[in-house]
Amino acid sequence: MKKNLLLFCCSCFFCLTCLATPVDFSVEIDDISSFSLNTLGSHNKLKKDLWQASDPQKLFQLIDKIGTAPLSPASRKLIITLLTQDTTGFELKNSQENSFLLKKLEALTRLGAFNEALELIELIPTQQIPQEILQLKTNLLIALGQFEKAEKELEKLNPSFKTDETRINFFLEKEEKNKAILSYEIYRENQEGKNPLFSALAENILLELETEIPNSTPLNIEHVYLFSRLKNPSLKLDNQYDGIRKIFVNLPTSNIDERIYYAEKINLDAHELENIYKLPLFDLKIESNHLRRAEIYQKIKSETDHFAKVEWLKTFIKIALQDKLGLYLAPLIEQELNTVLPQKEYKDLAFYATQIYILQNNLEKANEWYQILSNEKDDTYQKHRLLLIPGMQKLGAGIPAETESLLNHFCADLKKENCSEFWQKASHEFYETLNTSKPNRSPLMIFEYLKQEHNLKTGENLIRAILDLNDEKISDKYSLLFFIKQNCPLEISLPLELEGTLYQ
Numbered sequence: 001m002k003k004n005l006l007l008f009c010c011s012c013f014f015c016l017t018c019l020a021t022p023v024d025f026s027v028e029i030d031d032i033s034s035f036s037l038n039t040l041g042s043h044n045k046l047k048k049d050l051w052q053a054s055d056p057q058k059l060f061q062l063i064d065k066i067g068t069a070p071l072s073p074a075s076r077k078l079i080i081t082l083l084t085q086d087t088t089g090f091e092l093k094n095s096q097e098n099s100f101l102l103k104k105l106e107a108l109t110r111l112g113a114f115n116e117a118l119e120l121i122e123l124i125p126t127q128q129i130p131q132e133i134l135q136l137k138t139n140l141l142i143a144l145g146q147f148e149k150a151e152k153e154l155e156k157l158n159p160s161f162k163t164d165e166t167r168i169n170f171f172l173e174k175e176e177k178n179k180a181i182l183s184y185e186i187y188r189e190n191q192e193g194k195n196p197l198f199s200a201l202a203e204n205i206l207l208e209l210e211t212e213i214p215n216s217t218p219l220n221i222e223h224v225y226l227f228s229r230l231k232n233p234s235l236k237l238d239n240q241y242d243g244i245r246k247i248f249v250n251l252p253t254s255n256i257d258e259r260i261y262y263a264e265k266i267n268l269d270a271h272e273l274e275n276i277y278k279l280p281l282f283d284l285k286i287e288s289n290h291l292r293r294a295e296i297y298q299k300i301k302s303e304t305d306h307f308a309k310v311e312w313l314k315t316f317i318k319i320a321l322q323d324k325l326g327l328y329l330a331p332l333i334e335q336e337l338n339t340v341l342p343q344k345e346y347k348d349l350a351f352y353a354t355q356i357y358i359l360q361n362n363l364e365k366a367n368e369w370y371q372i373l374s375n376e377k378d379d380t381y382q383k384h385r386l387l388l389i390p391g392m393q394k395l396g397a398g399i400p401a402e403t404e405s406l407l408n409h410f411c412a413d414l415k416k417e418n419c420s421e422f423w424q425k426a427s428h429e430f431y432e433t434l435n436t437s438k439p440n441r442s443p444l445m446i447f448e449y450l451k452q453e454h455n456l457k458t459g460e461n462l463i464r465a466i467l468d469l470n471d472e473k474i475s476d477k478y479s480l481l482f483f484i485k486q487n488c489p490l491e492i493s494l495p496l497e498l499e500g501t502l503y504q
Protein backbone atom coordinates (compact mmCIF):
# COMPACT_ATOMS: atom_id res chain seq x y z
CA MET A 1 0.00 0.00 0.00
CA LYS A 2 2.78 2.37 1.01
CA LYS A 3 4.67 1.50 -2.14
CA ASN A 4 1.68 2.37 -4.37
CA LEU A 5 1.19 5.67 -2.53
CA LEU A 6 4.80 6.61 -3.06
CA LEU A 7 4.59 5.86 -6.78
CA PHE A 8 1.43 7.93 -7.05
CA CYS A 9 3.06 10.96 -5.39
CA CYS A 10 6.10 10.74 -7.62
CA SER A 11 3.99 10.59 -10.76
CA CYS A 12 2.00 13.65 -9.64
CA PHE A 13 5.22 15.55 -9.01
CA PHE A 14 6.58 14.94 -12.51
CA CYS A 15 3.27 15.77 -14.11
CA LEU A 16 3.04 19.21 -12.52
CA THR A 17 3.93 22.19 -14.73
CA CYS A 18 7.00 23.86 -13.26
CA LEU A 19 7.30 27.60 -13.38
CA ALA A 20 11.00 28.45 -13.05
CA THR A 21 13.32 31.27 -14.06
CA PRO A 22 15.78 30.09 -16.71
CA VAL A 23 19.42 30.17 -15.59
CA ASP A 24 21.94 31.79 -17.91
CA PHE A 25 25.27 30.06 -17.62
CA SER A 26 27.00 32.24 -20.25
CA VAL A 27 30.22 34.09 -19.28
CA GLU A 28 31.42 37.35 -20.77
CA ILE A 29 35.15 37.42 -21.35
CA ASP A 30 36.95 40.70 -21.91
CA ASP A 31 40.00 40.81 -24.08
CA ILE A 32 43.19 41.03 -22.08
CA SER A 33 45.65 43.47 -23.54
CA SER A 34 48.95 42.02 -24.63
CA PHE A 35 51.82 42.57 -22.22
CA SER A 36 53.99 45.58 -22.96
CA LEU A 37 56.90 47.08 -21.05
CA ASN A 38 55.58 50.51 -21.97
CA THR A 39 52.46 50.02 -19.83
CA LEU A 40 54.16 48.93 -16.61
CA GLY A 41 53.35 50.80 -13.41
CA SER A 42 53.29 50.21 -9.67
CA HIS A 43 50.02 51.96 -8.76
CA ASN A 44 46.90 53.54 -10.27
CA LYS A 45 46.29 56.75 -8.32
CA LEU A 46 45.59 58.61 -11.57
CA LYS A 47 43.51 57.72 -14.61
CA LYS A 48 44.95 55.21 -17.06
CA ASP A 49 44.64 57.28 -20.24
CA LEU A 50 47.25 59.85 -19.26
CA TRP A 51 49.31 59.60 -22.42
CA GLN A 52 46.86 58.49 -25.14
CA ALA A 53 46.73 61.81 -27.04
CA SER A 54 50.43 62.65 -26.73
CA ASP A 55 52.88 62.58 -29.58
CA PRO A 56 55.66 60.18 -28.44
CA GLN A 57 58.51 62.34 -29.70
CA LYS A 58 57.25 65.47 -27.93
CA LEU A 59 56.40 63.50 -24.79
CA PHE A 60 59.86 61.93 -24.64
CA GLN A 61 61.49 65.36 -25.07
CA LEU A 62 59.42 66.61 -22.14
CA ILE A 63 60.33 63.63 -19.92
CA ASP A 64 64.01 64.31 -20.72
CA LYS A 65 63.61 67.68 -18.94
CA ILE A 66 62.61 66.03 -15.68
CA GLY A 67 65.45 66.27 -13.19
CA THR A 68 67.30 69.06 -15.02
CA ALA A 69 65.88 71.73 -12.65
CA PRO A 70 65.11 71.61 -8.90
CA LEU A 71 61.70 70.30 -7.81
CA SER A 72 60.01 70.86 -4.45
CA PRO A 73 59.31 67.70 -2.40
CA ALA A 74 55.59 67.62 -3.29
CA SER A 75 56.34 68.31 -6.97
CA ARG A 76 58.85 65.49 -7.01
CA LYS A 77 56.30 63.15 -5.47
CA LEU A 78 53.74 63.98 -8.16
CA ILE A 79 56.27 63.49 -10.95
CA ILE A 80 57.24 60.09 -9.50
CA THR A 81 53.55 59.14 -9.31
CA LEU A 82 53.15 60.04 -13.00
CA LEU A 83 56.22 58.06 -14.01
CA THR A 84 55.19 54.97 -12.03
CA GLN A 85 51.50 55.08 -12.96
CA ASP A 86 49.88 51.77 -13.84
CA THR A 87 48.78 52.12 -17.48
CA THR A 88 47.93 48.47 -18.07
CA GLY A 89 45.84 48.01 -21.20
CA PHE A 90 47.14 51.13 -22.89
CA GLU A 91 49.71 51.33 -25.66
CA LEU A 92 51.49 54.56 -26.51
CA LYS A 93 50.88 55.21 -30.18
CA ASN A 94 53.79 54.90 -32.58
CA SER A 95 56.27 54.32 -29.78
CA GLN A 96 59.32 52.14 -30.17
CA GLU A 97 59.36 48.99 -28.10
CA ASN A 98 60.43 49.64 -24.47
CA SER A 99 61.28 53.29 -25.20
CA PHE A 100 58.59 54.78 -22.93
CA LEU A 101 59.59 52.63 -19.97
CA LEU A 102 63.28 53.42 -20.48
CA LYS A 103 62.56 57.17 -20.62
CA LYS A 104 60.64 56.94 -17.35
CA LEU A 105 63.37 54.90 -15.66
CA GLU A 106 66.04 57.38 -16.72
CA ALA A 107 63.95 60.28 -15.36
CA LEU A 108 63.43 58.49 -12.04
CA THR A 109 67.18 57.90 -11.83
CA ARG A 110 67.89 61.60 -12.44
CA LEU A 111 65.49 62.43 -9.61
CA GLY A 112 67.27 60.05 -7.27
CA ALA A 113 64.15 57.87 -7.01
CA PHE A 114 66.24 54.69 -7.11
CA ASN A 115 63.85 52.44 -5.20
CA GLU A 116 60.90 53.49 -7.37
CA ALA A 117 62.89 52.79 -10.53
CA LEU A 118 63.85 49.35 -9.22
CA GLU A 119 60.22 48.58 -8.34
CA LEU A 120 59.24 49.26 -11.96
CA ILE A 121 62.05 47.08 -13.29
CA GLU A 122 61.01 44.26 -10.94
CA LEU A 123 57.63 44.15 -12.73
CA ILE A 124 59.34 42.97 -15.92
CA PRO A 125 59.38 39.18 -16.40
CA THR A 126 63.01 38.00 -16.13
CA GLN A 127 63.09 36.58 -19.64
CA GLN A 128 61.87 39.87 -21.16
CA ILE A 129 64.18 42.40 -19.49
CA PRO A 130 66.26 44.22 -22.17
CA GLN A 131 70.01 44.63 -21.76
CA GLU A 132 69.89 48.42 -21.43
CA ILE A 133 67.38 48.19 -18.57
CA LEU A 134 69.37 45.38 -16.96
CA GLN A 135 72.43 47.65 -17.11
CA LEU A 136 70.47 50.42 -15.37
CA LYS A 137 69.20 47.97 -12.74
CA THR A 138 72.76 46.89 -11.95
CA ASN A 139 73.87 50.49 -11.45
CA LEU A 140 70.86 51.22 -9.25
CA LEU A 141 71.66 48.24 -7.04
CA ILE A 142 75.23 49.47 -6.64
CA ALA A 143 73.93 52.97 -5.82
CA LEU A 144 71.79 51.44 -3.06
CA GLY A 145 74.66 49.34 -1.73
CA GLN A 146 73.04 46.02 -2.68
CA PHE A 147 76.26 44.46 -3.95
CA GLU A 148 75.26 40.79 -3.92
CA LYS A 149 72.25 41.47 -6.13
CA ALA A 150 74.31 43.78 -8.34
CA GLU A 151 76.95 41.10 -8.91
CA LYS A 152 74.31 38.59 -10.05
CA GLU A 153 72.83 41.08 -12.52
CA LEU A 154 76.27 42.09 -13.76
CA GLU A 155 76.98 38.52 -14.82
CA LYS A 156 73.86 38.54 -17.03
CA LEU A 157 75.04 41.54 -19.06
CA ASN A 158 76.72 41.29 -22.44
CA PRO A 159 80.29 42.67 -22.29
CA SER A 160 80.58 46.36 -23.25
CA PHE A 161 82.27 49.57 -22.13
CA LYS A 162 79.28 50.21 -19.87
CA THR A 163 79.64 46.85 -18.12
CA ASP A 164 83.40 47.44 -17.76
CA GLU A 165 82.74 50.79 -16.09
CA THR A 166 80.10 49.24 -13.82
CA ARG A 167 82.48 46.42 -12.86
CA ILE A 168 85.24 48.89 -11.95
CA ASN A 169 82.80 50.80 -9.71
CA PHE A 170 81.62 47.52 -8.22
CA PHE A 171 85.15 46.56 -7.21
CA LEU A 172 85.82 50.04 -5.81
CA GLU A 173 82.70 50.00 -3.65
CA LYS A 174 83.65 46.56 -2.36
CA GLU A 175 87.10 47.97 -1.50
CA GLU A 176 88.83 45.66 -3.99
CA LYS A 177 91.06 48.30 -5.58
CA ASN A 178 93.50 45.87 -7.19
CA LYS A 179 90.67 44.23 -9.12
CA ALA A 180 89.40 47.68 -10.11
CA ILE A 181 92.87 48.60 -11.44
CA LEU A 182 93.15 45.37 -13.40
CA SER A 183 89.68 45.92 -14.88
CA TYR A 184 90.64 49.45 -15.89
CA GLU A 185 93.83 48.29 -17.58
CA ILE A 186 91.71 46.01 -19.77
CA TYR A 187 89.18 48.82 -20.31
CA ARG A 188 91.72 51.34 -21.57
CA GLU A 189 93.31 48.92 -24.06
CA ASN A 190 90.33 49.48 -26.34
CA GLN A 191 90.54 52.88 -27.98
CA GLU A 192 87.04 53.05 -29.43
CA GLY A 193 83.93 53.58 -27.36
CA LYS A 194 85.45 54.36 -23.97
CA ASN A 195 84.28 57.43 -22.07
CA PRO A 196 86.90 60.26 -21.85
CA LEU A 197 85.60 61.57 -18.51
CA PHE A 198 85.53 58.09 -16.97
CA SER A 199 89.06 57.44 -18.23
CA ALA A 200 90.36 60.72 -16.80
CA LEU A 201 88.77 60.03 -13.41
CA ALA A 202 90.05 56.45 -13.36
CA GLU A 203 93.61 57.49 -14.19
CA ASN A 204 93.59 60.00 -11.33
CA ILE A 205 92.11 57.60 -8.78
CA LEU A 206 93.32 54.15 -9.84
CA LEU A 207 96.65 54.93 -11.51
CA GLU A 208 97.35 58.09 -9.49
CA LEU A 209 98.19 60.09 -12.61
CA GLU A 210 97.55 63.83 -12.86
CA THR A 211 95.30 63.56 -15.89
CA GLU A 212 93.26 66.67 -16.64
CA ILE A 213 89.56 66.14 -15.99
CA PRO A 214 87.13 67.77 -18.46
CA ASN A 215 84.79 70.08 -16.53
CA SER A 216 82.22 70.63 -19.26
CA THR A 217 80.99 67.02 -19.39
CA PRO A 218 78.09 66.21 -17.03
CA LEU A 219 78.58 63.31 -14.63
CA ASN A 220 76.56 60.14 -15.01
CA ILE A 221 75.97 57.31 -12.57
CA GLU A 222 79.20 55.53 -13.61
CA HIS A 223 81.35 58.61 -12.90
CA VAL A 224 80.27 59.59 -9.40
CA TYR A 225 82.05 56.78 -7.53
CA LEU A 226 85.43 57.81 -8.94
CA PHE A 227 84.62 61.50 -8.63
CA SER A 228 83.90 61.15 -4.90
CA ARG A 229 87.52 60.06 -4.36
CA LEU A 230 89.09 63.19 -5.88
CA LYS A 231 90.81 65.34 -3.25
CA ASN A 232 90.34 68.77 -4.83
CA PRO A 233 87.92 68.49 -7.76
CA SER A 234 87.41 71.61 -9.85
CA LEU A 235 84.08 70.26 -11.05
CA LYS A 236 81.17 71.19 -8.74
CA LEU A 237 77.88 69.34 -8.36
CA ASP A 238 75.52 72.33 -8.20
CA ASN A 239 74.21 71.73 -11.73
CA GLN A 240 74.28 67.93 -11.59
CA TYR A 241 71.17 65.75 -11.32
CA ASP A 242 69.75 65.02 -7.87
CA GLY A 243 70.42 61.33 -8.48
CA ILE A 244 74.14 62.01 -8.95
CA ARG A 245 74.24 64.21 -5.85
CA LYS A 246 72.30 61.63 -3.84
CA ILE A 247 74.88 58.94 -4.60
CA PHE A 248 77.67 61.42 -3.82
CA VAL A 249 76.34 62.43 -0.38
CA ASN A 250 75.90 58.78 0.63
CA LEU A 251 79.44 57.75 -0.29
CA PRO A 252 81.87 57.71 2.66
CA THR A 253 84.66 58.62 0.24
CA SER A 254 83.07 62.03 -0.45
CA ASN A 255 84.19 65.21 1.28
CA ILE A 256 82.10 65.72 4.47
CA ASP A 257 81.66 69.46 3.91
CA GLU A 258 80.21 68.86 0.44
CA ARG A 259 78.15 65.86 1.59
CA ILE A 260 76.31 68.11 4.06
CA TYR A 261 76.04 70.99 1.58
CA TYR A 262 74.43 68.94 -1.18
CA ALA A 263 72.32 66.78 1.15
CA GLU A 264 70.32 69.87 2.10
CA LYS A 265 69.48 70.63 -1.52
CA ILE A 266 67.98 67.31 -2.57
CA ASN A 267 64.91 65.40 -1.44
CA LEU A 268 66.17 63.20 1.39
CA ASP A 269 63.91 61.72 4.05
CA ALA A 270 64.39 62.44 7.77
CA HIS A 271 66.50 59.33 8.36
CA GLU A 272 68.84 60.06 5.44
CA LEU A 273 69.29 63.70 6.53
CA GLU A 274 69.92 62.68 10.13
CA ASN A 275 72.72 60.35 9.03
CA ILE A 276 74.39 63.19 7.10
CA TYR A 277 74.06 65.74 9.92
CA LYS A 278 75.66 63.28 12.35
CA LEU A 279 78.89 63.13 10.35
CA PRO A 280 82.00 64.16 12.36
CA LEU A 281 82.84 67.86 12.12
CA PHE A 282 86.15 67.83 14.03
CA ASP A 283 88.42 69.00 11.22
CA LEU A 284 86.03 71.52 9.68
CA LYS A 285 85.79 75.27 10.22
CA ILE A 286 82.16 76.01 11.04
CA GLU A 287 81.76 79.13 8.92
CA SER A 288 79.03 78.25 6.41
CA ASN A 289 75.36 77.86 7.31
CA HIS A 290 75.19 74.23 6.21
CA LEU A 291 77.97 73.26 8.62
CA ARG A 292 76.44 75.44 11.30
CA ARG A 293 73.13 73.60 10.89
CA ALA A 294 74.91 70.26 11.21
CA GLU A 295 76.63 71.47 14.38
CA ILE A 296 73.35 72.80 15.83
CA TYR A 297 71.57 69.56 14.99
CA GLN A 298 74.17 67.58 16.88
CA LYS A 299 73.62 69.91 19.87
CA ILE A 300 69.84 69.39 19.61
CA LYS A 301 70.34 65.63 19.77
CA SER A 302 72.76 65.77 22.72
CA GLU A 303 71.08 68.55 24.75
CA THR A 304 69.41 67.40 27.96
CA ASP A 305 68.02 70.77 29.05
CA HIS A 306 64.58 71.24 27.43
CA PHE A 307 64.74 75.05 27.21
CA ALA A 308 68.22 74.97 25.67
CA LYS A 309 67.05 72.33 23.17
CA VAL A 310 64.11 74.51 22.12
CA GLU A 311 66.43 77.48 21.59
CA TRP A 312 68.75 75.42 19.40
CA LEU A 313 65.78 74.07 17.45
CA LYS A 314 64.41 77.56 16.86
CA THR A 315 67.82 78.73 15.63
CA PHE A 316 68.08 75.71 13.33
CA ILE A 317 64.67 76.45 11.74
CA LYS A 318 65.40 80.16 11.35
CA ILE A 319 68.64 79.67 9.43
CA ALA A 320 66.98 76.92 7.36
CA LEU A 321 64.24 79.35 6.34
CA GLN A 322 66.84 82.05 5.79
CA ASP A 323 68.51 79.86 3.16
CA LYS A 324 65.13 78.83 1.69
CA LEU A 325 65.61 75.20 2.70
CA GLY A 326 62.46 74.83 4.79
CA LEU A 327 60.78 72.53 2.28
CA TYR A 328 63.74 70.15 2.12
CA LEU A 329 64.48 70.06 5.85
CA ALA A 330 60.85 69.95 7.06
CA PRO A 331 60.74 66.12 7.54
CA LEU A 332 63.74 66.24 9.88
CA ILE A 333 62.49 69.36 11.69
CA GLU A 334 59.09 67.73 12.28
CA GLN A 335 60.84 64.70 13.75
CA GLU A 336 62.60 66.91 16.31
CA LEU A 337 59.51 69.05 17.01
CA ASN A 338 57.66 65.86 17.96
CA THR A 339 59.97 65.58 20.96
CA VAL A 340 58.91 69.02 22.29
CA LEU A 341 55.71 69.50 24.30
CA PRO A 342 53.87 72.67 23.10
CA GLN A 343 53.61 75.14 25.99
CA LYS A 344 53.48 78.87 26.66
CA GLU A 345 57.14 79.03 27.66
CA TYR A 346 58.07 78.08 24.09
CA LYS A 347 55.97 80.79 22.44
CA ASP A 348 58.90 82.08 20.37
CA LEU A 349 59.07 78.69 18.66
CA ALA A 350 55.32 78.58 17.94
CA PHE A 351 55.36 80.51 14.64
CA TYR A 352 58.04 78.25 13.15
CA ALA A 353 56.62 75.03 14.57
CA THR A 354 53.14 75.79 13.19
CA GLN A 355 54.57 76.40 9.70
CA ILE A 356 56.43 73.09 9.70
CA TYR A 357 53.36 71.13 10.84
CA ILE A 358 51.17 72.87 8.24
CA LEU A 359 53.72 71.93 5.59
CA GLN A 360 53.70 68.33 6.83
CA ASN A 361 49.87 68.17 6.71
CA ASN A 362 49.51 67.73 10.48
CA LEU A 363 46.53 69.80 11.60
CA GLU A 364 46.46 68.47 15.17
CA LYS A 365 50.06 69.42 15.95
CA ALA A 366 49.86 72.69 13.99
CA ASN A 367 46.80 73.73 15.99
CA GLU A 368 48.52 73.03 19.33
CA TRP A 369 51.28 75.54 18.51
CA TYR A 370 48.88 77.95 16.79
CA GLN A 371 46.79 78.19 19.96
CA ILE A 372 49.84 79.37 21.89
CA LEU A 373 50.00 82.38 19.55
CA SER A 374 46.25 82.94 19.85
CA ASN A 375 46.58 83.34 23.62
CA GLU A 376 49.37 85.91 23.40
CA LYS A 377 48.27 89.57 23.21
CA ASP A 378 51.55 91.06 22.05
CA ASP A 379 51.42 92.35 18.45
CA THR A 380 54.41 90.22 17.39
CA TYR A 381 52.57 86.99 18.19
CA GLN A 382 49.24 88.21 16.83
CA LYS A 383 50.88 89.20 13.53
CA HIS A 384 52.41 85.75 13.33
CA ARG A 385 49.00 84.29 14.05
CA LEU A 386 47.48 86.32 11.20
CA LEU A 387 50.12 85.11 8.75
CA LEU A 388 49.39 81.50 9.67
CA ILE A 389 45.62 81.70 9.10
CA PRO A 390 45.76 80.94 5.30
CA GLY A 391 47.84 77.80 5.93
CA MET A 392 45.60 76.64 8.76
CA GLN A 393 42.56 77.17 6.53
CA LYS A 394 44.06 75.05 3.73
CA LEU A 395 44.74 72.38 6.30
CA GLY A 396 41.04 72.35 7.23
CA ALA A 397 40.82 74.66 10.25
CA GLY A 398 38.49 77.19 8.62
CA ILE A 399 38.65 81.00 8.75
CA PRO A 400 38.58 82.43 12.31
CA ALA A 401 35.91 85.04 13.02
CA GLU A 402 38.54 87.52 14.20
CA THR A 403 40.49 87.47 10.91
CA GLU A 404 38.98 90.74 9.73
CA SER A 405 39.75 92.53 13.00
CA LEU A 406 43.36 91.27 12.84
CA LEU A 407 43.68 92.54 9.27
CA ASN A 408 42.18 95.91 10.25
CA HIS A 409 44.57 96.15 13.18
CA PHE A 410 47.70 95.39 11.15
CA CYS A 411 46.66 96.67 7.73
CA ALA A 412 44.01 99.36 8.44
CA ASP A 413 42.19 99.23 5.06
CA LEU A 414 43.14 95.59 4.33
CA LYS A 415 45.43 96.71 1.52
CA LYS A 416 48.60 97.94 3.21
CA GLU A 417 51.82 96.48 1.87
CA ASN A 418 52.74 94.98 5.24
CA CYS A 419 49.93 92.46 4.72
CA SER A 420 50.96 91.47 1.21
CA GLU A 421 52.35 88.19 2.58
CA PHE A 422 48.90 87.32 3.90
CA TRP A 423 47.07 88.01 0.64
CA GLN A 424 49.64 86.15 -1.45
CA LYS A 425 48.83 82.98 0.46
CA ALA A 426 45.09 83.53 1.00
CA SER A 427 42.56 81.41 -0.91
CA HIS A 428 39.53 82.86 -2.69
CA GLU A 429 37.43 82.04 0.36
CA PHE A 430 39.12 84.88 2.22
CA TYR A 431 38.08 87.41 -0.41
CA GLU A 432 34.49 86.20 -0.18
CA THR A 433 34.42 86.03 3.62
CA LEU A 434 35.99 89.46 4.07
CA ASN A 435 34.00 91.03 1.22
CA THR A 436 37.15 92.16 -0.56
CA SER A 437 37.59 92.25 -4.33
CA LYS A 438 39.37 89.24 -5.81
CA PRO A 439 42.40 89.55 -8.08
CA ASN A 440 41.75 89.19 -11.78
CA ARG A 441 42.53 85.59 -12.62
CA SER A 442 41.45 83.40 -15.51
CA PRO A 443 42.23 79.73 -14.70
CA LEU A 444 43.33 77.45 -17.52
CA MET A 445 43.72 80.25 -20.06
CA ILE A 446 47.10 81.73 -19.14
CA PHE A 447 49.12 78.70 -20.25
CA GLU A 448 48.69 77.58 -23.85
CA TYR A 449 48.96 73.88 -23.00
CA LEU A 450 46.04 74.12 -20.54
CA LYS A 451 43.53 75.24 -23.16
CA GLN A 452 40.52 73.04 -23.96
CA GLU A 453 41.95 71.63 -27.18
CA HIS A 454 44.75 69.99 -25.22
CA ASN A 455 42.59 68.48 -22.47
CA LEU A 456 43.29 64.86 -23.48
CA LYS A 457 47.04 65.25 -22.92
CA THR A 458 46.63 64.95 -19.16
CA GLY A 459 49.93 63.34 -18.22
CA GLU A 460 51.93 65.54 -20.55
CA ASN A 461 50.23 68.69 -19.22
CA LEU A 462 50.72 67.65 -15.59
CA ILE A 463 54.47 67.35 -16.22
CA ARG A 464 54.51 70.82 -17.81
CA ALA A 465 52.46 72.27 -14.96
CA ILE A 466 54.83 70.86 -12.34
CA LEU A 467 57.91 72.15 -14.18
CA ASP A 468 56.33 75.62 -14.49
CA LEU A 469 55.17 75.57 -10.87
CA ASN A 470 58.82 75.26 -9.85
CA ASP A 471 60.01 77.96 -12.26
CA GLU A 472 60.74 81.14 -10.27
CA LYS A 473 60.24 83.25 -13.40
CA ILE A 474 56.54 82.26 -13.60
CA SER A 475 54.42 84.22 -11.13
CA ASP A 476 50.96 82.77 -11.82
CA LYS A 477 50.93 79.63 -9.70
CA TYR A 478 47.15 79.67 -9.18
CA SER A 479 46.23 78.43 -12.66
CA LEU A 480 48.76 75.62 -12.39
CA LEU A 481 47.55 74.51 -8.95
CA PHE A 482 43.94 74.70 -10.14
CA PHE A 483 44.72 72.36 -13.04
CA ILE A 484 46.62 69.92 -10.82
CA LYS A 485 43.74 69.86 -8.30
CA GLN A 486 41.32 69.04 -11.11
CA ASN A 487 43.35 66.00 -12.22
CA CYS A 488 44.89 64.58 -9.04
CA PRO A 489 43.50 63.20 -5.77
CA LEU A 490 43.66 65.48 -2.72
CA GLU A 491 46.49 63.47 -1.16
CA ILE A 492 48.71 64.55 -4.07
CA SER A 493 47.48 68.09 -4.75
CA LEU A 494 47.16 69.33 -1.13
CA PRO A 495 50.90 69.08 -0.33
CA LEU A 496 51.59 71.33 -3.34
CA GLU A 497 49.24 73.94 -1.91
CA LEU A 498 50.68 73.62 1.57
CA GLU A 499 54.19 74.23 0.27
CA GLY A 500 53.05 77.71 -0.72
CA THR A 501 52.18 78.54 2.90
CA LEU A 502 55.77 78.44 4.15
CA TYR A 503 57.13 81.91 4.98
CA GLN A 504 60.69 81.73 3.75
